[in-house]
Amino acid sequence: MRVVFGLVLVGATQATRLPTYTPQPDRPAALATPLGYSHLPLLPVVHGVRVALNKTSWSPCVTHLCLADVARCESFFDDACLCYPGLLRCAQRQCPVDGADAMFASCLQAQANNDVSNRCDLSCVPSTYPLSPNDDAMASMDWTVTASLTIQGVDTTSFNASAFEFIEALVSVLHPRTTHVASENVSLATLDLYFDIVNEPVIQVNATVYCDSPATMNLTASLLEVMRDNGTWVLGTKLVEARVLFDTSQVDLQAVVAAARETTTEPANVASSRTSEVKSPTRGLPPWTIVGIVLGCVAGVALIVVFGYWWRNRNGAQSSYILHDI
Numbered sequence: 001m002r003v004v005f006g007l008v009l010v011g012a013t014q015a016t017r018l019p020t021y022t023p024q025p026d027r028p029a030a031l032a033t034p035l036g037y038s039h040l041p042l043l044p045v046v047h048g049v050r051v052a053l054n055k056t057s058w059s060p061c062v063t064h065l066c067l068a069d070v071a072r073c074e075s076f077f078d079d080a081c082l083c084y085p086g087l088l089r090c091a092q093r094q095c096p097v098d099g100a101d102a103m104f105a106s107c108l109q110a111q112a113n114n115d116v117s118n119r120c121d122l123s124c125v126p127s128t129y130p131l132s133p134n135d136d137a138m139a140s141m142d143w144t145v146t147a148s149l150t151i152q153g154v155d156t157t158s159f160n161a162s163a164f165e166f167i168e169a170l171v172s173v174l175h176p177r178t179t180h181v182a183s184e185n186v187s188l189a190t191l192d193l194y195f196d197i198v199n200e201p202v203i204q205v206n207a208t209v210y211c212d213s214p215a216t217m218n219l220t221a222s223l224l225e226v227m228r229d230n231g232t233w234v235l236g237t238k239l240v241e242a243r244v245l246f247d248t249s250q251v252d253l254q255a256v257v258a259a260a261r262e263t264t265t266e267p268a269n270v271a272s273s274r275t276s277e278v279k280s281p282t283r284g285l286p287p288w289t290i291v292g293i294v295l296g297c298v299a300g301v302a303l304i305v306v307f308g309y310w311w312r313n314r315n316g317a318q319s320s321y322i323l324h325d326i
Contacts, residue, residue: 051081051110051122057102061095062087073129077218081120082260084110086129119221121259130214130260140263143217146208147224148255149232154245155201156190162244163188169238170207177223180216181209214260221258228253 053074055063066087073083084107091103107124130141147170151159159166167186174181189206211217227235236248245251 051079051084051120053080053083053087054106054110057106059095059099059102062091062099062103065094066090066099069129073131076131076214079119081110081122082130082258085123085125085127085260088124089126089128092126119225119256119258121257123259123261127260127262130217141214142259142261142263143211143214144208144259144261145211145217145220145224146206146257146259147228147253148257149205149207150193150202150252150254151205151245152202152250152252153200153247154203154250156192156203159190159203159205159244162242165242165244166205166239167207169235169242169244172238173227173235174209174220174223178216178219180212181220185210185212217258217260221256224253224256228256 053070055067058067069090070080070083070087073086074080077083088100088103088107091099104124107122111122111124128141130143164183167183167188170186171181171183187208187210189208191204191206193202193204195201209220211220232251232253233248235253236245236251239245239251240248
């Protein structure tokens with residue numbers, strides 16, 4: 001009986017043994033799923049519209065001297081949006097009389113038509129083509145792609161505490177196709193927008209990717225456009241895994257905008273009908289120059305007065321007699 005009783009105790013002990021407990025980190029309060037949370041449609045997704053060049057208004061000079069370079073740029077980006085500054089520069093330098101004004105008007109029209117829905121930051125300031133390499137003989141360029149997102153259920157204070165994790169998640173989504181984008185090349189700007197109908201905060205996040213080449217900019221913009229058109233569930237999944245969000249549907253990618261800007265400018269060496277764009281700003285005379293001019297004028301007046309006084313004392317009486325025929 002003793003043996004049987006001992007076996008029963010051993011069996012009972014084995015049957016009631018509990019698994020080893022591993023403590024789990026507490027979920028941050030900011031990431032706790034709100035009671036009754038439901039994803040609501042926010043701002044409409046902005047689909048990029050490619051900018052086409054209207055060559056009907058081009059002068060023969062612009063067609064002959066500028067078409068080849070702008071066509072190469074348009075072919076590379078599959079869009080003329082980033083190529084307008086280079087076209088304006090060519091027209092300004094090569095055809096200042098019969099082409100520059102028409103090109104500038106065409107750019108302003110394209111800017112007005114695509115101010116909201118374009119896929120790049122269309123600029124009408126003459127500049128180099130974004131395909132130009134960086135070297136000492138040319139102006140340096142910044143190539144950037146900005147993704148504008150809305151996030152529901154998180155305010156800017158909570159989001160900013162997880163900014164690094166957000167950047168890491170965004171870069172990890174891009175890395176399967178491009179390894180030229182690193183976390184240190186991404187900057188964030190956040191803005192509180194409003195509270196939705198269930199009183200959840202909605203914020204806007206602008207993530208700007210600084211690219212090392214026009215090719216990287218073009219590829220990054222294309223990858224983000226695909227994410228915008230096909231949904232952001234991949235990025236949303238990464239953000240949930242990184243504990244930035246609690247639901248993949250919280251994030252919406254609204255717009256993707258590429259931009260190419262000169263970081264240094266070259267001196268203009270050709271006049272244009274739009275001189276305000278190329279001439280150096282008017283500068284006032286240095287203070288010491290003004291003081292010198294004033295003192296010179298005062299000294300000149302003083303010399304005239306002294307000479308007149310001396311001449312009057314020397315010949316004044318005689319001159320008076322002659323004047324009155326005495």
